[in-house]
Amino acid sequence: MSLTNVFNIAGTGMNAQSIRLxxxxxxxxxxxxxxxxxDETYKARKPWFQVxxxxxDSFDGLNHKLDVRSQVGDGVKIAGIVESDAPLQKRxxxxxxxxxxxxxxxxxxVNVVEEMTDMMSSSRSYxxxxxxxKTAKQMLQRTLTLGQ
Amino acid sequence: xxxLGFKNSLGISxxxxxxRAARAEVLANNLANSDTPNFKARDFDFQAxxxxxxxxxxxxxxxxxxxxxxxxxxxxxxxxxxxxxPSIDGNTVDSQxxxxxxxxxxxxxxxxFQFLNGKFKGLKGAIKGQ
Numbered sequence: 001m002s003l004t005n006v007f008n009i010a011g012t013g014m015n016a017q018s019i020r021l022x023x024x025x026x027x028x029x030x031x032x033x034x035x036x037x038x039d040e041t042y043k044a045r046k047p048w049f050q051v052x053x054x055x056x057d058s059f060d061g062l063n064h065k066l067d068v069r070s071q072v073g074d075g076v077k078i079a080g081i082v083e084s085d086a087p088l089q090k091r092x093x094x095x096x097x098x099x100x101x102x103x104x105x106x107x108x109x110v111n112v113v114e115e116m117t118d119m120m121s122s123s124r125s126y127x128x129x130x131x132x133x134k135t136a137k138q139m140l141q142r143t144l145t146l147g148q
Numbered sequence: 149x150x151x152l153g154f155k156n157s158l159g160i161s162x163x164x165x166x167x168r169a170a171r172a173e174v175l176a177n178n179l180a181n182s183d184t185p186n187f188k189a190r191d192f193d194f195q196a197x198x199x200x201x202x203x204x205x206x207x208x209x210x211x212x213x214x215x216x217x218x219x220x221x222x223x224x225x226x227x228x229x230x231x232x233x234p235s236i237d238g239n240t241v242d243s244q245x246x247x248x249x250x251x252x253x254x255x256x257x258x259x260x261f262q263f264l265n266g267k268f269k270g271l272k273g274a275i276k277g278q
Binding site: 003136 | 184185
């Protein structure tokens with residue numbers, strides 16, 4: 001039944017967007033987390049979105065209509081969370097407790113403006129998936145009244 | 149087949165509903181992938197699919213026992229959408245457009261449902277003799 005599959009697809013979308021919101025929150029929270037070595041400094045984390053391919057064993061027979069739907073994915077998945085390789089910010093703060101021998105402190109490569117736009121974008125996408133789910137629910141509820 | 153058989157009296161409405169539900173899935177997948185890099189939005193030509201669906205019941209003529217029985221194979225492929233605003237990450241989903249297609253599809257699902265429901269009501273009336 002393809003309408004119930006819409007729930008799964010919208011669910012994967014909501015899940016992916018909430019993970020994206022989580023990474024954004026983590027990035028913003030750690031935007032000022034300083035360190036004195038490159039390895040220990042927090043780096044901006046970004047989710048890596050990929051199409052969730054359809055599982056072939058979920059097919060109930062090789063029907064003509066199912067063949068067509070087999071060409072589309074089954075929603076979205078997070079293939080991984082990658083750390084940004086943008087250069088870290090080096091600030092000269094000799095009185096900072098984390099300053100190195102030369103007086104520099106390393107700040108994360110988090111771009112707060114970028115994170116804020118990312119946050120708004122993921123929030124909108126989340127809402128969109130909720131709307132999709134809502135409409136699918138109405139369609140299914142309507143179908144249940146068939147013949148009444 | 150009698151005039152009151154399901155196949156004759158329901159007409160094309162059940163197939164229309166199924167196609168509408170399948171299209172809802174395709175469009176929902178587009179919307180879920182609106183932030184996936186390099187994702188290409190898909191959709192199908194509803195009219196062509198419905199034509200294919202109604203022609204699908206045609207079977208080949210068999211004049212000998214040794215003939216293979218087969219049905220007409222119809223073209224049914226998902227197409228790629230032409231983006232109105234191409235984006236730099238290769239994603240071709242216009243979420244506003246997709247959302248409007250999805251809503252329109254849901255409304256048309258409801259109208260097809262209305263027709264199908266009417267046919268069931270007619271059948272019920274015929275059974276009760278009203």
